[in-house]
Amino acid sequence: MNNPPRNRRSPRLRNLVAAVGVVLAAAGMGTAQAASAPDPVKPQATGSVEPTGPVPGGYASWKELLLDQRKMVKAADRITAALADFGDGYAGLMAVPESRELRVYWKGKPSKAFNDLLGLLRRDVAISVLPAQYTARELEGEANRLIRANRDLITSIEPLQDGSGLKATTASVGATRTAISGAAVPVTLEYGVRPKVASRWDDSPPWWGGSVWGTSSPACTTGFAVTYQGATKMLTSAHCASVGSTAKDPTGQVIGSVTHSNSARDVLLIGTNAAGRVFNNPLGNVATEINNPVIGTTSSIVGLFVCTSGGFSGTNCTIKVTAVNVTINVGWLIQGTVRAEQQSFLNAAGGGDSGGPVEVTNASNTNQVYAAGTITATDFSTQVPCTGYRPTGRVCTWRIYYSPWSNATTAFPGIAIITG
Known part of the structure; x- marks a missing residue:
């Protein structure tokens, strides 16, 4: 499954300063110096992305x-x-x-x-x-009604998979309890959750997932290579740029133009030459980079273990899905997201990782991954030390929200993953 050698610039830290505590659309944004060194050979080695630690x-x-x-x-x-x-x-x-x-x-x-x-x-x-007490259809209808009626109070809302009701998060318990007192289903409140929209550093065509990109400065991470309407695209996050914007890597090399975007599902497509592989790191080691072929997509269900591969944070695993079909309020509503939590309360993702791969290791060959979705938001109430290429100057969290593959197929009917 390995590609023949190609020129690929190896990642290296620039004079990047990530913005902290800003709205999702600017998370991880910084500045970069132009590269002056010639392109070395890009990383050819594949390696395992199997989780580590207690099973x-x-x-x-x-x-x-x-x-x-x-x-x-x-x-x-x-x-x-x-x-x-x-x-x-x-x-x-x-x-x-x-x-x-x-x-x-x-x-x-x-x-x-x-x-x-x-x-x-x-x-x-x-x-x-x-x-179950309620159907998924009943819960989804009431969730949509409640968050639209209380956008100033509810930061996220999700159906409980056992059909017993809804779970809402809020920064104002008293006022929210009053607002939802007439809800048609039971609603559990969690206080303090604050979702905020959450780059490797010198990639080259064909572009891979997990590399840093932005418009005026490095701000986000590429997700997965796809085809849509007969053309090759790179899937990433809608909050990172607008249609017509020019996407670039940290050295200023043009990746392509943004051709499609859907903010309600936080998915975006860049028209470019892309291949079905993603950057990863051996866990805990950003000095060594590997690449992994994408062999397909996977649904996201509660209980699923996933890994993330943010351009700033590197590869992190042992992240468990705790809720699906979550609507989050980040100043606008993003529907259909997945809530996931790092089980040892370590970094799952942070500023600059938005749009990056959420992946599941292939048990039969841990050098391969399935595409689960793209990183959308972090929860500022669960801050932890950052990992990766820029461990300081950013906000990282153990709880994240990601846009699952189903959000891409909903926003862009006919989209298909490119495998490696």
Whole structure:
């Protein structure tokens, strides 16, 4: 799967100063000096991006967990793809690696067609069906109503996957409790959550994911190479630039022009020559860079373990999905995001990482990754020391929100991932 040698500038720190505490559209922005050295050979080595540290659920290894996780995601995809055939009882689902099972929540009595499908899926993965009070459709409708009516109070809102109600975050508990007192479903409040929209350093064509880019200065990270409407594009975050802007790397080399953007899903496309590979680092080591082929996409479900590859923070793993279909309020509403948390309360992403890859390691070959989405926002209430190429002068957090692959397909119907 390795590409033949190509010229690629190796990453190196510039005189970058990342802006801290600004709105999402400017997160991680800084200045850079132009490169004067000739281009060395770009990194050719692939390497493992397998998580490290204690493995939950009694698994013998992360590889064993990732294999089960992949089975759970495939089963979840089969279920959600066929929901129209089962009636309106679906509430949510989650992977529970600690119990080695996929849990599906359903309001009312599941149909025979649903049970028949589960019978087939249970040949590969354990699945439990548990009762729910509300359907996903009911919860989504009430969530949309509440956050639109209380934009000055609610910072995010999400359906609970067990169908019991909603969870909202706020900076003003008292006023928000009053505002949601007439909600049609139970709403749990979490206080203090503050989502804010959250670059490697000298890439060259064909462009890879995980490299630093910006317009007037380095500010964001490239995500994944895709095709859309017959052309090659780079997927990244909408809050990083506007349509018609010229995207550049930190040395001023032009990547391409922004051709499409959808702020409600925080996804953006740059027209450029891109390839289906991403930059990563061996965990905890930004002095050595590796590259990994993208072999496909993956859905995001609660319980999923992912890694991030921000241009500023480098590669970080053991980040677990805790909520899906989250609407966050960052001055405007971004829908369909995924909430994820680093399980040791270490850096998940920070300023300048916006638009960067969120990926899942292939258990069968840990040198390969699946595209899960692109980094959208950090939660300033969960600040931790930064990692990576610029560990100071930025804000980094253990809780993040990312725009899943489904947001890209919703915003840009017909989009397809480019594999490596």
